[in-house]
Amino acid sequence: MSADDIPLLDLSASLANGLKVLTFGFAIYTLYGGIWRLYLSPVAHIPGPRFAALSFWNEFYYDVVLGGKYTWKLLDYHEKYGPVIRINPYEVHIHDPEFYDELYVGSSKAKTDKWYWSMRMFGQQDVSAFDTLDHDKHRQRREPWNPFFSKQSVTRLQPSLIQAVVDKLCTRLAEYQSAGKPAVMTHAFACVTTDIISEYSFPQGYNLLDKPEFDSQHYEAWMSLSRVSHALKQFGWLYPVLDAMPMWVTKYTSPEMYLVLQTQKVLLQQSIAISKQRDNPQYKESGRPSMIQAFMDSPSLPESEKRPERIKGEAQIAIGAGTLTTTHALKAATYHVLANPAIHAQLMTELENHIPDPTSPPNLRQLEQMPYLTCIMHETFRVFYGNSHRLQRIFRTAIRYQNIVIPPGTPISMSTVHVHDNPRAFPDPYTFDPSRWQGPSPPYKYIVPFGRGSRQCVGMELAKAEFLTTLANVFRRFGREMVLHETVRERDIDTVYDVFNPLPSRESNGLMVMIKPKEGEE
Numbered sequence: 001m002s003a004d005d006i007p008l009l010d011l012s013a014s015l016a017n018g019l020k021v022l023t024f025g026f027a028i029y030t031l032y033g034g035i036w037r038l039y040l041s042p043v044a045h046i047p048g049p050r051f052a053a054l055s056f057w058n059e060f061y062y063d064v065v066l067g068g069k070y071t072w073k074l075l076d077y078h079e080k081y082g083p084v085i086r087i088n089p090y091e092v093h094i095h096d097p098e099f100y101d102e103l104y105v106g107s108s109k110a111k112t113d114k115w116y117w118s119m120r121m122f123g124q125q126d127v128s129a130f131d132t133l134d135h136d137k138h139r140q141r142r143e144p145w146n147p148f149f150s151k152q153s154v155t156r157l158q159p160s161l162i163q164a165v166v167d168k169l170c171t172r173l174a175e176y177q178s179a180g181k182p183a184v185m186t187h188a189f190a191c192v193t194t195d196i197i198s199e200y201s202f203p204q205g206y207n208l209l210d211k212p213e214f215d216s217q218h219y220e221a222w223m224s225l226s227r228v229s230h231a232l233k234q235f236g237w238l239y240p241v242l243d244a245m246p247m248w249v250t251k252y253t254s255p256e257m258y259l260v261l262q263t264q265k266v267l268l269q270q271s272i273a274i275s276k277q278r279d280n281p282q283y284k285e286s287g288r289p290s291m292i293q294a295f296m297d298s299p300s301l302p303e304s305e306k307r308p309e310r311i312k313g314e315a316q317i318a319i320g321a322g323t324l325t326t327t328h329a330l331k332a333a334t335y336h337v338l339a340n341p342a343i344h345a346q347l348m349t350e351l352e353n354h355i356p357d358p359t360s361p362p363n364l365r366q367l368e369q370m371p372y373l374t375c376i377m378h379e380t381f382r383v384f385y386g387n388s389h390r391l392q393r394i395f396r397t398a399i400r401y402q403n404i405v406i407p408p409g410t411p412i413s414m415s416t417v418h419v420h421d422n423p424r425a426f427p428d429p430y431t432f433d434p435s436r437w438q439g440p441s442p443p444y445k446y447i448v449p450f451g452r453g454s455r456q457c458v459g460m461e462l463a464k465a466e467f468l469t470t471l472a473n474v475f476r477r478f479g480r481e482m483v484l485h486e487t488v489r490e491r492d493i494d495t496v497y498d499v500f501n502p503l504p505s506r507e508s509n510g511l512m513v514m515i516k517p518k519e520g521e522e
Contacts, residue, residue, distance in 0.1 A: 037089045042407040048086035049077055056088050056234060063230040067506075068497035071388060071417050084404050091115070091392060091411040094401060095418050097425045097446050102401075103393055103414055104453035111135040112393040112454070115411040121233035121500060123225060123260060127313030130321075135454070141305065141314075144298040145458045148200070148291050154461040157200070158364040162465055165195045166473045167361075168209045173478060177515040182485045183214065186510030189330040190219035190323055192470055197322030197462075201291045201315055202270055219327065221263040222320045224256035226499040267315045271308040291318065322459060324501050325386060326466045331511045333380040333471055335493045336432040338484050338513070343434060346372055351476045358476045367468040375434035377467055378447060382420045383432055386449025386457070388498040390415040393455075416448055417498065478515050485512040 037053055038044060044053075052058045062070035070087075077085050078095040087093045094103065105112065112135060119131040126133050129141035147153060169192050176183040191208040199205030208215040232239050242250055242257050251258040274292050292315055296306055337344050350372045355362060368374060390413035397408050406412060421429045425446035426436065436443065450457035457463075475482075487493070492511060495502035 041089070043086055043090070043092055043410055046084060046086040046092050046404065046406070047081040049081070052077070052088055053086050054089070059088050060230075060234050063498075064234055067227075068230060068499045068503065071390070071415055071498040074390075074415070075418065084401050084406075090117075091413060092406055093390060093413050093415075095414070096401075097419045097422050099401060100414055100419060100446075100448060101452060102399070103412060104391070104448075104451055104455070107135065107139065107454045110395060110397070112395055114138075114455075115392040115394055118233060118392050118411070120236050120239075121229035122317075123232055123239045123264070124313050124316065127310055128317045129314065129458075130317040131313075138455070140300065142458060143300045144295050145291070148294065149458045149460075149462055151461045154465045155364050157462075158465050158469060161199060162196055162469045163361060163473075165192055165199075165209065166470050168195075169470070170473055170477050172209055172214070173474070173515060177478070177481065177517065180514075180517075182512045182514050184216075184510045184512050185334055186327065186331050187214035187216045187219060189334075189470065190327045191215055192330075193326045193466060194218050194319065194323045196466060197319050200462075201318050201322075203274070203290050203293065217259075218263070219323065221259040222324050223501070223503075224259040225263075225320065226324070226501045226503065228254075228256055228260065229500050264312065264316060267319070268308060268312040271311040271315060275306070275308045275311070318459070321457070322462070325457075325459075326463045326470075328384050328502060329380050329463070329467055330470055332384040332493060333376055333467070334474070334513070335484065335487060335489065335511055336380070336383070337376065337475065338482065339489065340432065343376070343432070344479070347376060347475060348479050351472060351479065355472070355476050358473075361469075361473055361476075364465050364468065367472055370472070371438070372434065373468060373472060375437040376471070377464065378437045378442070378444075379432060379434045380467070381449040382426065382447055384449075385416045385420055385495065385502050386451075387500055388415075388417050388495055388502040389500040391451060391455075393453075416451075417495070417502075419446055419448055422446070481516040481518060482513050483516065485514045487512050 034054055037055075038050060041053075049058070059070050062068075062073050074085070074087060074093055075095070077087065078093075083096045083099075084092060084094050114131070114133045116125060116133055119125045119133065122131055125131055126137075129138055129145060132138040132141055169188060173183060173188070191211075191214050194208050195205050206218065208218060242254060243261060245253075247258065247261065250261060271292065274290075274296060292311055295301065295311055295314060298306075337347055350370055354366070354370050392411040392413040394411055395406075395408055399406050399412070419425060423429055425443060450460040450463070486509070491505045492508040493504060496505050497503040
């Protein structure tokens, strides 16, 4: 061996020793972390599977590998360990519909924060009111939303915007009827909800119903964000990396993320354009302000809260939630009404009695006074859940469930799926039964598709108005001629995956219907 080889040997030995030290250090760190999580953690006394308490990999398997199955696996854990369980190293989950109002409380009872780890699933964190972590900051950011989504504003909006868009839908459905071709109602309803919320959010709406076919691209973009949400939550670095890549690379490596990023870039461009027009006199005199314009002009928000990147975040939540939630509700309602002759007959009788002339539709107050229509709305919101994922809240003081004390700072969650499918709250929960909302004591206490408390969905009244207006008009005009087409409940309607939004089987092509010609027009 030459003298020149000795430094190389020393270097190899140093690298080997360094690797051993790193390996030993990692082993000690992992061992200590496991001991701390199992025995020293503030929630170590909470029952539950040990492998779930050790790491997030258990949740990763069910939600990322299996595509959104952890919500139902939790029921198995609850059956074994009880109503309060630990489901990952930090989070506690409760399965008891009676406790819902104790967890999702108003600000007068307690200030609750959101959990940063869970909020990563939307590709943004602490940007919009929805994904704001701190209670007080959320309240400040939500204030400009409240006037737009109040009951009074929605009632005033219904004839000029909601009804106008639904009229356009009915015109398009008449074209499908004349052509004798099936309509994908999932995409049709998505066009309606997108046109309404985009018109409400921006100076100009998207006008998807003006396209030759029912547009599916916007709906699929928002569903793409849902499908990747669990991966974004598990790997916080994933979104920034994909966002930094050239778009052509993302399109090749992750088509779903490409749709998400493309949609977000369009929203950012719209927000920048509105920001630049703030001092334009024509902007001030443009009539009814859009929601985004109102954000820009809000006196309750400091200028730091009005930068385009943050307004884009608000628009993303408004349009994404405003599109998907009501679309899925209308899809579920249409299927269940058409699949159940007795329900269909009772609804048609009520609509024909209350709306003698289908070309003269009622206003929102009149729709709300139709008892069976509103029963169908409540039952639909029950079976499609609103959102299917658990919602964490962090209390600043300890809270108690029976004899279990949950320490402050703990993310605590419940699942709408578990509440709405609970036979104690809703007997025979998997049957679509509007009659459960009739009688002297309807189970309103347990219907929570919009959440409860200080973080309750701000768009609740708009969603109800869209649902009632759309369902009433579509069935009053086409209900006698409309039939299901190549649609199966287990494949196309029932929730199979939880990707924050409820998702049917991957084989689903959506809700499809045929609208036959009216008698005498064949």
